[in-house]
Amino acid sequence: MTLRPPVEPMLARAVEAVPGPGVLGQLAFEQKFDGCRTLLFTPPTAGELVIQTRRGRQIQQRFPELTAAAEQLPDGLVLDGELLTWDMTTGRLSFEGLRRRAAAGGSARGLAAALPACFIAFDVLQQDDTELLHHPYRQRRLRLEALFAAHRLTAPWTLCPMTTDLLRAEQWLESWTQITGLEGLVVKAMNQPYQPGWRGWYELRHRDTTEAIIGAITGTPTRPQLLLLGRRDAHGILRPTGRTAPLRPEAARLIAENLTAADPTHPWTDMLFASPWGSRDTLDMTLVHPELVAEISADTAIDRGGVHRHPVRFKRLRLDIIAEEAPLFDTSPGTDR
Structure with a gap:
């Protein structure tokens, strides 16, 4: 055969x-x-x-x-x-x-x-x-x-x-x-x-630990399910870099306690996020004020600018740093990592 x-x-x-x-x-x-x-x-x-x-x-x-x-x-x-x-x-x-x-x-x-x-x-x-x-x-x-x-x-x-x-x-x-x-x-x-x-x-x-800014969530502000993450580019614009895997209950509670509602100037107001990767369906997301920094664990499948192709893992909130201290979105051409 x-x-x-x-x-x-x-x-x-x-x-x-x-x-x-x-x-x-x-x-x-x-x-x-x-x-x-x-x-x-x-x-x-x-x-x-x-x-x-x-x-x-x-x-x-x-x-x-x-x-x-x-x-x-x-x-x-x-x-x-x-x-x-x-x-x-x-x-x-x-x-x-x-x-x-x-x-x-x-x-x-x-x-x-x-x-x-x-x-x-x-x-x-x-x-x-x-x-x-x-x-x-x-x-x-x-x-x-x-x-x-x-x-x-x-x-x-x-x-x-x-x-x-x-x-x-x-x-x-x-x-x-x-x-x-x-x-x-x-x-x-x-x-x-x-x-x-x-x-x-x-x-x-292989996984690396890094930081990103929380720009939006799925679920509700009192019970977030996923975090939608971003980094600011050299002009200060928040650019999407990926999302987390589903949050554990204790992590969701901690994040909910620190979230602030977004104002009308949020840079992602008219943006849509696919759900899941490669799908034409979009996530039902809630924008939040992009001030919280998350420490994440990510694999090496990273596209240009540090965009993660696979869900990353939330490790902890970095309440000791502000959003401006998070790594920048890398817009340099010619690299996938």
Whole structure:
């Protein structure tokens, strides 16, 4: 039986620490990249190279350089991995560039020169038209490494770094995640089969602590649910930077005690916030006077200006500082972090 698109990828659940080996047996640690989860299908499985997103959409027309480079790959192959783009202007991986590439139509070839794509492979689901889902990760990884060696695969194809050494993985988490495009680790059991749709892996993201100004809330002023955050730019204008995950009851009570209603000059008066990320629905929010500073914990998925793509975690109110002392919104071009 051969795999045909769409195939639902295996997923990871977020954790705060590495699961013990007594639970999962021997562990593998892969570097987690900030890109678009994709599966690649080479002919004759699909008739032509197919690039499938996690949601099942086919986007190969947006990445002609990958289609051209597919001649390096053998037929009947299905790879799981992460699609990334490289910004030639800044010399960095760029998620914003990836979004531009994924949305491009007739300009795909032009964008490919300025924002070339690469594919980081971390699993092989089929080889020589033989489906490998029931094979343990250990065997699939050996096959993947042998594939790269035998075919001498080079850019745009890259083998995802993996280690079974916990100390080395911890070094990756603390040091490598300072590099734009690296978010953390994915932890896998060496004896695991590949189970489409199941959150059987573990995702450990590097997180940083910083501050932002509370500009609005959802819920009510007496029981806030989410905080909508911002930072002032160099001109003093409050720019949105993200939102928190749902507040814990004790945090919500503390914030409610310190909120002040917004006046008509609030800079977000005519602004709408999508709910959830990427949705066309909007949040029912209440503006508050932007004077409170929140200390937050955020992962490294940060766009230009310090805009967080994922919900951040509220840690505490910084009642010891004023809004003008919070970090500024960075409007400098050419960086995603």
